[in-house]
Amino acid sequence: MTQAQMAQMAALYGPVAEDMILVDDLLESVKRVELAPLRRMLDHALAPRGKRLRPALVLLAGAFGDYNLNRLTPLGAAIELLHTASLVHDDVVDGAGSRRGRPTANAVFDNALTVLLGDFMFANAAEMVTRTGSLPVTRLFALTLMKMTSGELDQDAAAFDVGRDVQHYLWRIGGKTAALFATSTQGGAMLAGCDEEGVEALRGYGYNLGMAFQIIDDILDFVGDEAEMGKPAGGDLLEGTITLPALFYLEAAPRRNPVRRFLAAGDEREARLPEAIAAVVESDAIEAARSLAREFAERAAEGLAALPAGDARRTLDELGGYVLTRRA
């Protein structure tokens, strides 16, 4: 980690920031495999050091009970691995060429090997979660991957389908994103031996934070800075993924509008993309989406009331603000 990264971690993750190095160490150990082509691919896939938000949530939730790093760290690493593996496969599925300013694994190694890389990482994540020593947490983990994959599948199967509504969108991002956030906090709480009420409060917090996170992600795909995000804007729409800003726009706009024209344009879609993005950005849809994200963040914060006050709770509370204001 660089100095700047360490300062950001300390600001974001407060009492658990220093312990995040243990998650890093476990993730590093994953790269040490004998098979050279696999080692090269793992190096590439695990190189970009993101913010590790999900492992931080595991540790923060664990701070509400018996903060045992021997159990919490493997869950944090397992969840980060699962998240990364799912990105690796999503990039294959979407044919994505870059992510966070770097070429994707499928762009470097070809699709076939990248599918197997993702499989290996899923297996490694499953192995890692068993190191928590908890069968219920391991089971929760497997169920979460089922939800994540269902959400992704639905997104792919419903591409370019304008017949879905906001309810459907929320179900999908609940599976695709919020489920893993919820499992991070729920799993951390379970490992720390929190009581049922505490586990449920932390699960709810994670779920709502994850919903806010994904809505902001979907907004950034319209309004974000390409350089900061490391990928071109409008990628969702180009793949036919109709996210909340587009949904709100379509609900409010007249029947003939640039987004519908884009979706119906077939081979000429790419040319019509800038017009469609501009229409959404200039409408009230972005603010409406942001307002729903805020609502989820508020629900997350409200849920914390059931938990004992202290550094961990304050840090979770502030993470809601970070999720809403992040720019990449």
Added chain:
Amino acid sequence: MTQAQMAQMAALYGPVAEDMILVDDLLESVKRVELAPLRRMLDHALAPRGKRLRPALVLLAGAFGDYNLNRLTPLGAAIELLHTASLVHDDVVDGAGSRRGRPTANAVFDNALTVLLGDFMFANAAEMVTRTGSLPVTRLFALTLMKMTSGELDQDAAAFDVGRDVQHYLWRIGGKTAALFATSTQGGAMLAGCDEEGVEALRGYGYNLGMAFQIIDDILDFVGDEAEMGKPAGGDLLEGTITLPALFYLEAAPRRNPVRRFLAAGDEREARLPEAIAAVVESDAIEAARSLAREFAERAAEGLAALPAGDARRTLDELGGYVLTRRA
């Protein structure tokens, strides 16, 4: 199951044949998901009823201890799911169009959705194995998928590379195939509470049977009947996978030979395939490979000596003969 299938199951799996229906029931339950596109894909992927050799091994191993079907059945179903999921991804990786006489999932649903289908099945398999109630068996399961994926990755990465030897081939099929056979018998024995010696004897049996099984598979790709196998012969070589018959042939053949010519032919490979296959088939390589398969089957049988005699042991003993003589 048809009458003929039931008769074959009874002949092959003796004392556990009737209980195999419970594995079927669990696998049927996996198809009951809400998401329609996923349901269609699961129906397709789980429709062909194979011999369920791996789940049968789980139950047979379990018969050497506390034969508790509440724990053994989920492991059997989990292993069959894992096996099927890995075939689904392998077919994407290899771009295979048919398997056992049916179009592959990737041929019907496109690669992107099929990657996610496989992911869902892996997750479902992981969830299923936690139903055994055993964290050590769940952990073994995850480690097995790591080995399987490493074997597949190596196969893909080493395609068309004639620099590998028999040792390397055996390592690869050990991961790709024998690991899951070994986990079937080891896991069954662990769930049944067998003592360490029993677990190790059954693990060794499964491993050696799996090695024999894969070598025969690789032989059938040269000499098998296309109608019985439901896929064209020579598929391995066409993908650049140099299996044992080809390896033995290359070891014995002069430097200039039809297999080397095929491997070096680049775009014109397909035209040179029949010549390459014929060369291997007409050589002593097939018999040499068969002899090594027999050796592994004999090792499997010898390992059984450490186990108590009875129906289960006799059935395992006879499975070695089946594996050697199967035609598809």
